[in-house]
Amino acid sequence: MVAGEASGDLLAGLVLDGMRARWPALQASGIGGPQMGQRGFQALWPSDKLAVHGYSMEVVRRLRELFAIRRQLRERFLRERPDVFIGVDAPDFNLGLETALKAAKVPTVHFVCPSIWAWRANRVExxxxxxxxxxxxxxxxxxxLAQHGINATYVGHPLANVIPLVPDKAAARRQLGLADGDQVVAILPGSRKSEVRYLASRFFAAAALMQKAHPAIKFVVPAVPNLRSEIDAMAAACGMAGRLQIVAGQSHTVLAACDVTLIASGTATLEAALFKRPMVIAYNMHWLSWQLMRRKQLQPWVGLPNILCRDFVVPELLQDAATPEALAAAVLFWLDDQASGSAKIAAIEKTFTALHHELKRDTALLATDAIEKVIHRS
Structure with a gap:
């Protein structure tokens, strides 16, 4: 298996649960993170090795190392010939590796369909x-995928099983030391170093503006542990040192506790939707990466909740539109709407509850069933 980043590590961990239940003597190795490691996975490299972002020089500098890792994995797996290879997300890395293995008759499964419906339709081939x-x-x-002759199975979204249909907001607040009556904004600037670099300062500057308008607002930031020093430095640079509650990880607890979240586009936006929380989705990247991404975009939406609902149910502020002033105004709109008892918050919760039911499946079982059929066909 190869899983990239924290989200891939979580998905792979859930699949490993299903596979180990069916095959207790399972041996699994490759690239993985702590969730996979807790399930006996042998990580030859950590999953954060694959945490690259965009098309700019920040990626080019890593290419030699990534190509070397992929070559070593290919040679190892061709030599050992595992019963199946499972690439979890990280398509830029995994599809090339899978192609070589499939050509050598090693069965291959890719978990998480690349977003050919959003951009990069040329990935179908x-x-x-x-x-x-x-x-x-x-x-x-x-x-x-069937239209293009590709076998596929819908297994549901694993997060829909991890996150409760009715989150316990009060318990989450107690865990974080927050009062039931507090106005709480969760700030999630991303799990990658490059995302934090481009977004955190904008988010924290927006928080400063919000706190100036409403001094009682509490801000909570779930920080990826290895990015804590960068987040602390950016908070200080924005004059928010000591005014943000920065916690190690605990993103689910923070999302359960908040009233609204200011959040980087990505898997975390779906997590926020499953917690039934209104949100403001934002993204900013290197200007060259942005130009290339825009040309490949096939839909008007970028945030997963909007893509799945086929509508702008929550605002998206992207690239130059993601100014601290605009971000602050969009978050305050949600807070004011909640305080006034408007029906919009209730409508969002209803929409996200329906989405949760649609995505909730026994992912580990369905994935393991599909993997077993691939192995038997081989």
Whole structure:
């Protein structure tokens, strides 16, 4: 298995649970993180090695190392010939590795369909060459892949099983030392170093503006442990040192506790939707990466909740639009709406509850069933 970043590590961990329940003597190795390690996975490299972002020089500098890792994995797996290879997300890394393994008759499964419905539709041919089977986390994806002759199974989104249908807001607040009556804003500037660099200062500057308008607002930032020093430094640079509650990890607790979240576009936005929280989605990246991404975009939405609902149910402020002033105004709109008892918050909660039911499946079982069929066909 190869899983990239924290989200891939979580997904892979859940699949490992299903596989180990069916095959107690399972041996799994490759690239993984702490969730996989807790399940007996042998990580030859840590998953954060694959945490790269965009198209700019920040990625180019890492290419030699990433190519070397992929070459070593390919040689190892071709030599050992595992019963199955499972690439979890990280398509830029995994599809190339899967293609080489599939050509050598090693069964390959790709977990999480690349977002060919959002951008980079040209990846369809790469997926067909790389994967014997694709495990899809969104219900519309298998039919789309079938049009291109790619076998796929909808397994639900694992996060829909991890996150409760009715989050316990009061318990989460007690865990974080927050009062029931507090106005709480969760700030999630991303889990990658490059995301934090481009977004955290904007988010913290927006928090300063919000606190100036409403001094009682509490801000909580769940920080990826290895990025804590960067987050602390950016908070200080924005004059927010000591005015943000920065916690190690605990993103789910923070999302359960908050009234609204200011959040980087990515998997975390779906987590926020499953917690039924209103949000403001933002993103900013290197200008060259942004130009390239815009040209590949196939839909008007970027945030996963909006893509899945086929509507702008929550605001998106991207690139130059993601100014501290605009971010602060959008978050304060939600807080004011909640304070006034408007029906918009209730409507958002209803929409996100329906989405939660649609995504809730026995992912570990369905994924393991599909993997077993791939192995038997081989």
């Amino acid at each position: 790469k997926i067909r060459a790389a994967a014997d089977h694709v495990l899809c986390i969104f219900p519309f994806e298998p039919a789309l």
